[in-house]
Amino acid sequence: MKAALEELLTASLQTLAGDVLPDGATTEDINLERTRDPRHGDFATNAAMLLARHARMNPRQLAEHIIARLPESSLVARVDIAGPGFINFFLAPAAYREQLTRALAAGEQWGHSDIGAGQRVQVEFVSANPTGPLHVGHGRGAAYGASVANILAATGHAVHREYYVNDAGRQMDILAASVWLRYLEHCEELIDFPANGYRGSYIRDIAEQLKATHGERFYRPADEVMQGLPDDEPRGGDKERHIDALIARSRELLGEEDFRIILDAALEAILADIRDDLEEFGVSYDEWFSERQLVESDAVAQTLARLEDKGLVYEQDGARWFRATDFGDDKDRVVVRDNGVATYFASDIAYHLNKLERGYQRLIDIWGADHHGYVPRVRAGLRALEMPEASLDVLLVQFAILWRGEEKIQMSTRSGDFVTLRELRHEVGNDAARFFYVMRSNEQHLDFDLELAKSRTNENPVYYIQYAHARIQSVFDQLKARGGDFDPERGLASLSRLDEDHEMDLMVEISRYPEVLEQAARNHAPHTLAHYLRDLAGALHTYYNAHTFLVDDEALRDARLCLCLATRHVLRSGLDLLGVSAPDDM
RNA sequence: GCCCCGGUAGCUCAGCCGGAUAGAGCAAUCGCCUCCUAAGCGAUAGGUCGCAGGUUCGAAUCCUGCCCGGGGCACCA
Structure with a gap:
């Protein structure tokens, strides 16, 4: 229009x-x-x-x-x-009637467009380290990323959804060591658990599982493990040095093969948990991209070699530094640590290079806002390799702050004391969680009130929208119960009977939907869709209260039902893009 | 100190690639169920768009400075 x-x-x-x-x-x-x-x-x-x-x-x-x-x-x-x-x-009123006719013909495809035709877009989101369950912060990235991807797909973009699995590097070693120590505890050995280890209870679960499958295979006396290690932080030492030494000791005592068995067991358990969690949350991926494979395929080394060849890497204090400042970053960045291990940043350059080489015109990275300082260095990496950095959009998601009514819920990732996404979903339900997460602009801090999300009252916007959908279904059920029969042809032929203000308002809302999706896609802003759905539901509720749909005049009745049907399609389509269900009755 | 996000009605927020009298929800007050689901609807009230300059025919929106809140500035990820 x-x-x-x-x-x-x-x-x-x-x-x-x-x-x-x-x-x-x-x-x-x-x-x-x-x-x-x-x-x-x-x-x-x-x-x-x-x-x-x-x-x-x-x-x-x-x-x-x-x-x-x-x-x-x-x-x-x-x-x-x-x-x-x-x-x-x-x-002209006829213009809106024509839009309504088109909307009905398109069904739930109404509003979809081809403005993104020919564009291959890769959306990478969540990508939480596989070192523990997802928490509520990841949940926001998941809901936002999934909705952005859905909206891009609905506007004709060829979307590839991807999760980058950080299954290589030091954090994985720390994870393996943490699991092993809990395993030894399970074998009745007394161990001072490292300050930098992963302390969550899920680590104990994995350790227990390991014991069940492998018995005493990985058993070593505590003295042998701890002897001669540099002091940990509680004893006045450096926790980083302590854990690095502990990892080295673990490898030495277990051998590479057994160390890897423990690491893989932990990785697989946690990754499976993350996949299930996201799947239950209605978030699915086309690809789970493994960092380890990137490393093992030599892509990281090759990327570093390219930077070296360009003379963009130098040595200082035993480490290899990339001249990021030449490409707009604040500081030069370490790509290979003094112990010879490549940093995650090195993998990240290789990963983004890999993405572009796969032929995407646009890359969208969705990160937590606490990673914003990372943006310039990734861009610097791409620029240094003469890749079109303009094709990378980094969308930052601000924190979600949980409230239980008036009470703020404190969280700390370090101590393993955080609310998991799964706990949140089980408490408030997937629909409320998905909707609340994207209700606000991604650039806004989100106040997520658990009480509100659970409430079955008019304060809760999720139910307001779902109720509009259920009400429409109920009207059709009612018609059937009365022995009536909806004839869409007759309705379409009688659209000129829809001349009430409330009917015009609703037709205007329906005609707006394609524009709303286009704007939401262009701005990566699912919250505009959420707001629109509220408006649309409001127009339906107002209309519902002002007029009876099931009137004796069948031409008028069917025209009204046509309007209701189109409204239902839009509600269902819009909710679907946000990952929220559209129930037929409530 | 530098960087990012935010500061709009009592509360939570839209609007921000400049447009006409700044919007919504909730909360508040008053109404509406013998009638297709009241998880609904109607009405009333509520504002120096953080502050100060600047650009413009026109600024909540763009620019500069300042104030306040949150976050980030590792050979951590």
Whole structure:
């Protein structure tokens, strides 16, 4: 609908070019928008005000010319000039009826578009380290990323959803060591658990499982394990040095093979848990990309070699540093530590390079806001390798703060004392969780109130929208119960009977849906879709209360049911994109 | 100190690629179920858009400075 009006406007401006307007008059800032105030019509454009200077006439005068050259269209009932030079379009009611007809024909595809046709987009999100269960912060990234990906797919982009599994590197070694120590505890050995180890109870579970499968195979006396290690932090030592030494000792005592068995057992258990969790949350991936494979395929080494060849790496204090400052970063960054181990940053450059080599036009990384300092260095890496860094969008998700009514829930990842995503889902349900997570802009801190999310009251926006959907279903059920029969053909033929204000309002909302999806896709902003669905549900509830749908006049009744049906399609489609269910009854 | 996000109604937030009289939900007050689900609807009230400059025909929106809140500045991930 909007596109059709834009065509009219463009056509008019083209006939004016070289006549009233100079040939090269720029038109990029011209916009055509829905009006806020119905007295300004349905759509308005600022074209005359922006082009007035080029035309060397005042905006209202130019507006006259633009209107005079607008092609004839059945969509438009009237065009006015208002205020400082706005051109206001008043649409014909028939235009909205036509949109409704199209919406019904499209069903749940209504609103989908092909604006992203030909674009391959890779969306990487969550990518939490497989060192423990997902917590509520990851949940927001999951809900946001999944919704963004869904919306991009609905607007015609070829979307590839990917989870980057950090299954290589030091954190994995720490994980394996943590599990092993708990295993030894399970064998009745007394161990001072390292300050830097993973302390969560899930580590004990994995250790117990290991004992059940492998028995005493990995048993070593505690003295042998701990003897001669540098002091840990509680004893005044350095916790990093302590854990590194502990890892080395573990490898030595167990041998590479057994160490790897423990590491893999832990990795597989945790990864399986993460997959299940996300799957239950309605979040699925096309690919789980393994960092370990990236390392083992030599891609990291090759990437580093490319940087070395360009002379962008130097040695200092025993480490290898990438000249990130040459490419816009604040500091140079270590790519190989003094112990010879490549940093995660080195893998990350290789990973992004790999993504681009796979042929995506656009990469979207969704990260927690606490990683924002990481953005310049990844961009620096891409720029150094002469890759088009503009093709990378990093979308940051701010923290979610949990509340139970008035009480703020404190969390600390270090101590393993955090609320998991699974606990949250079980408490408030998947629908409320998905909706609450994306209800606010990703750039806003999110206050997530568990009490509110659980409440079955009018304070809870999720139920408000779902209820609108269930109500429509209930109307159709009611019709059937009364022995009536909905005839869509008759309804479509009678759309002109829909002349009540509430009906027009609802038709306007339905006609907006394609624009809402387009905007949500362009801005990576699922919250705009959430707000729209609330508005749409509101228009339905208002209409429902003002008029009876199941009237004796069958033509009018079926026309109204057509309107309800289209509304239901949009509600279902929109909720689906947000990963929220659309129940038939509540 | 430097970087990122935020500061809009009592509360939580939209609006921010400049547009017309700044919106919504909740909370508050007053109404609406013999009628398709009251998890609903209607009405009323509520604002120096953090502060100060600047750009513009026009600024909540863009620029600069400052104030307040949150986060980040590792040979951690």
